[in-house]
Amino acid sequence: MSQQAAFEGAGPIRAGHELPLDQLTDWLRRHAPNLGELQNVSQFNGGQSNPTYRLDTATGACVLRRKPTGVVLKGAHAVEREFKVISALRQADFPVPAPLALCEDETVIGSPFYLMEMVEGRIFWTPTLPGLTPAQRGAHFDALNATIARLHALDVAAIGLDDYGRPGNFFARQIARWSRQYLEDDLAGRDPNMDRLVAWLPEHAPPDDGAVAVVHGDFRADNAVFASDRAEVRAVLDWELSTLGHPMGDFTYHLMMYRLPSHMIGGFAGADLTALGIPTEADYLTAYCERVGRTPPTPQELRFYMAFNMFRLAAIFHGIKGRIARGTASSAHAQTMADNLAELAALAWAQTETTS
Numbered sequence: 001m002s003q004q005a006a007f008e009g010a011g012p013i014r015a016g017h018e019l020p021l022d023q024l025t026d027w028l029r030r031h032a033p034n035l036g037e038l039q040n041v042s043q044f045n046g047g048q049s050n051p052t053y054r055l056d057t058a059t060g061a062c063v064l065r066r067k068p069t070g071v072v073l074k075g076a077h078a079v080e081r082e083f084k085v086i087s088a089l090r091q092a093d094f095p096v097p098a099p100l101a102l103c104e105d106e107t108v109i110g111s112p113f114y115l116m117e118m119v120e121g122r123i124f125w126t127p128t129l130p131g132l133t134p135a136q137r138g139a140h141f142d143a144l145n146a147t148i149a150r151l152h153a154l155d156v157a158a159i160g161l162d163d164y165g166r167p168g169n170f171f172a173r174q175i176a177r178w179s180r181q182y183l184e185d186d187l188a189g190r191d192p193n194m195d196r197l198v199a200w201l202p203e204h205a206p207p208d209d210g211a212v213a214v215v216h217g218d219f220r221a222d223n224a225v226f227a228s229d230r231a232e233v234r235a236v237l238d239w240e241l242s243t244l245g246h247p248m249g250d251f252t253y254h255l256m257m258y259r260l261p262s263h264m265i266g267g268f269a270g271a272d273l274t275a276l277g278i279p280t281e282a283d284y285l286t287a288y289c290e291r292v293g294r295t296p297p298t299p300q301e302l303r304f305y306m307a308f309n310m311f312r313l314a315a316i317f318h319g320i321k322g323r324i325a326r327g328t329a330s331s332a333h334a335q336t337m338a339d340n341l342a343e344l345a346a347l348a349w350a351q352t353e354t355t356s
Helices: 021-031 079-091 134-153 170-184 192-204 247-258 281-292 299-326 334-339 341-351
Strands: 038-044 052-057 060-066 099-103 113-117 213-215 224-226 233-236 243-245
Touching: 021 038, 021 099, 060 079, 079 099, 079 113, 134 213, 134 224, 134 233, 134 247, 134 281, 170 192, 170 243, 170 247, 170 299, 192 299, 192 341, 213 247, 243 247, 247 281, 247 299, 299 334, 299 341, 334 341
Parallel strands: none
Antiparallel strands: 038 052, 052 060, 060 113, 099 113, 213 243, 224 233
């Protein structure tokens, strides 16, 4: 799920993810000559959905992000969409890596791919941001909050992304999409809590209020590159799940970090927030709402948002489980995510029974 480029350290290319270097070198010479000659290729451990590589060239390093080979679900792994959104956001001065080149010809390396700048900086793989003082940690969380608020404040038409998704009825469409993906992936099996959520969510979605924004879809601390010496987000990564959608749905996905256990991706439930300098869930939500000028959600709405987003994440884990069964899982961490599916689905259902 994450590009995690530059950042976790690239290593040997994993079996089944090899690139045809002669064809790639020839394409680079014709379509990205400013990079200079290709000198080395390595693979990042991230890139859960789309394999991600470091290319070292005569002029420095850049990142290659590709669609996986083999059978993929319809509409998934759309690297072309990633390239489109980061191109528009870069023009709008939103912090993303600079897009360099797009190749839609799958005969070059076996699937479409794109190149982007490798942004240097600091990525925090643990969501409590270790290595910072409490004051620094609070400032970094505030920078994340300000960055997602800035994204949701962009005028989608003004930045040329008014055709990037279908406006309106975001939750109904998302519930239908992820329910369908879950139900149709026979190789990944079924889960009783997922089945219950498929029925519960459409009946409890809040009325559509017409809010439309570019939504990231997977906004977390480890999808952000911070400046190495200050609380500044230099780049937001992993735009595979981005679309036009409801800003509160996107923000509450980010807010899940407060309710997910620490062994799940992005979670720190149960941490001593005061000692760490991390704002409370309520304060973090309030800060976002003040930045974007929204009324905070009611307890009933927040219950839905949390159940919806955990269901959505569980559906992603379910898809990863299916890719493992098909032999197309691209990340070294795929099995861990698949193993967390049942626990996450149970936690998602538990949100429907909360009063806050």
